[in-house]
Amino acid sequence: MSSATDSIKSQATIFFIFGGTGDLTSRKLVPALYNLFVDGWMPDHFSIVAMGRTGFTDDQFREVLLKDINQFSRSGKPDQGKWEAFAKHVHFQVSDINDSKTYEEQSQRIATFKKEAGIDPNVIYYLAVAPRFFSTIAENISKHKLAVDATKSRIVIEKPFGHDLDSARKLNQLLGSVFSEQQIYRIDHYLGKETVQNILAFRFANSIFEPLWNRNYIDHVQISVTEQLGMGSRGGYYDDAGALRDMIQNHILQLLCLVAMEPPVSFEADKVRNCKVDVLHSMRKFNPEDIKKNAVRGQYSKGWIEGKEVVGYREEQGVNPQSNTETFAAIKFFVDNWRWHGVPFYLRTGKRMHQSSSVITIQFKDVPHMIFPSEAIEGWQQNRLIISIQPEMSVRLQVQAKRPGLDMTLNPVDMIFDYNGTYTGDTPEAYETLLLDTMLGDQTLFMRGDQVEAAWDLLMPILNAWAGKKSLSFPNYSADSWGPETAEALIAQDGFHWFTLPLKNAKK
Known part of the structure; x- marks a missing residue:
């Protein structure tokens, strides 16, 4: 025991x-x-x-x-x-x-x-x-x-831990007047998922990755959390929130912090959370020109999902027919510290997308000198580390290998750690992990008050800009697509493209 x-x-x-x-x-x-x-x-x-x-x-x-x-x-x-x-x-x-x-x-x-x-x-x-x-x-x-x-x-x-920076501060002050910070457990079920927890284990329990985990070897990072689902009965809530508040301010920024954080001196809760807060404080703040270049919003129109016609966002129950709320957001962030300076972090989330999945992709820089002839590398791609959180739970390292045969032909292959193939038995649900940690008094997987406020502070310029200017292009992507064309342009202008992982068991 x-x-x-x-x-x-x-x-x-x-x-x-x-x-x-x-x-x-x-x-x-x-x-x-x-x-x-x-x-x-x-x-x-x-x-x-x-x-x-x-x-x-x-x-x-x-x-x-x-x-x-x-x-x-x-x-x-x-x-x-x-x-x-x-x-x-x-x-x-x-x-x-x-x-x-x-x-x-x-x-x-x-x-x-x-x-x-x-x-x-x-x-x-x-x-x-x-x-x-x-x-x-x-x-x-x-x-x-x-x-x-x-x-x-x-x-x-x-969650939500406030609606904006001001309300988050007031909520923290209110809770702090009754409880100490050590008593407050701000629960985000994403942090209880097995694969999310495995990011810490994967990074800090294996010496082979730490020397590569920086701007010298990593080209860029993508974090995509996409959903096929529409509003259901949440239209009234969502229309007052939007994709930035509902997903990026909490779930996705938390994933970014886990990828970008420095190694903590120990696995104590506050040591880990200190490192996550440091990431948020290091992230480049947005000015109005940055928002135009580095942030994209979208709203879905009607379309077909798995053979069934679905309505557009503005026709959903509880939604304002002239709604300016974004159901899609893509943002390019920079973490301005020694480890990550110049490495773009692309975050994307949306409703009524082609596929429901949560995937983190770390793309490594290309080899410094190509020794193979062009005919040997037709399928060449840069090395990638792909962490799939849902619906599949896996970690894939994509490398180049020689294809069997008499000639030298290279193609990408995956080295895969798959939960279902490695472990038997049911995987605990996220809430089981988080409720157990609450009983044990372990706050490692829970958000601290200053972390919540730092995340809001980072996003407020975008939220204010989007709220203050009605989008004339909404709706600008159809159901069952990968979002608006401007999101493709956001990443393509840097010479990259959004990575999608083919999922055998994709589900809503």
Whole structure:
């Protein structure tokens, strides 16, 4: 048994999930907690208390959760004995976040749980609610002295972490008035994905790559996160956010930080996060001329996806028919430090794209002198390291090799680390990793307040410029395409092209 397992087993924990009847709880949180329980990663003493206005009894709520786990758990329909053993730890509290009685009952539950467990428990407040409710909940937690012990009480909040730099600062100030930074877990599910975590392992556990990981050997970096899906029921939210806020400010900039960061002196949470913040502070700020040259926006029109006709963005439910919101964004960034000076980082994301995938491509510089004749190198391409996050989980190193035969003919081949081919068994969901880290008190994969603000500060000039000038070209790309032509021009002007990885098992 590992030391981490020993640690989690011995620490009693009580979860309060605000928004206990919401979609996030049913699809992600409870299935993740159940899988942790089945795999032996839950404390010996734990309690899960879902908070909501619906008048459920404990048994009624457990029946609802069983249906959710049947549908959404990676382990499938649960074993009856294991489900019953888990379900007895799950409770429902009818609550109103504006009512003091809600927090008084929480205090009573904590006292009762402490008596039963025989030790002071960790108390985790998970805010699976809209950001507009954060202040009410945080202020009431403070008012009722439910987070006095900074070593035991934690709060977990979901993105978005603010709508802009000003609101992010206000949110950080609000949370900081109740909790210390060590208690605040800003959760970004992307950072819990196995392949994302493997970026750190791949970079810093292998000596062969570090000498090459700089401007002397790397030509450029691409990070693409594309989706076939449209708005669904999120049109109202998305129309107030857009691709920059929804994806680049958090998910994609986090991936960039993992690729570009310096080696931390240790794997301690703040040592790692310090290095990530340093990357954001090193990134070149945008002036109006830079935005024209280095940032592209797009909005999709109607088209066909896998044989089905789909509407354009402005026809989606909840979207303004004259919307100026971007559903696609491509930006060229520079990290102005010694390691990366002059190396462009191209970031791209969009809705209703040809393929759903998340791929990081590091393209190395070409060989300094070509010794092979032209007829031997018809298929020549520069070496690439390709990290596929989803739907495939793999790391590919593309190199040149001689094709079998009597003549000297070179072609690219892939050296592949494939999760599915290397490991057996199910891969934990991102929320399982992040919830376990929350219980263990490990903030390595969570965003710190200064990191959130630095990301907003970097993007505010683009957000302000796009909000202040209506695009006359929208919509400018069709569904099932790779985005607007201007995005191709953005990277082509530097002599590159967007890389797409053929995926055998691509899915929405």
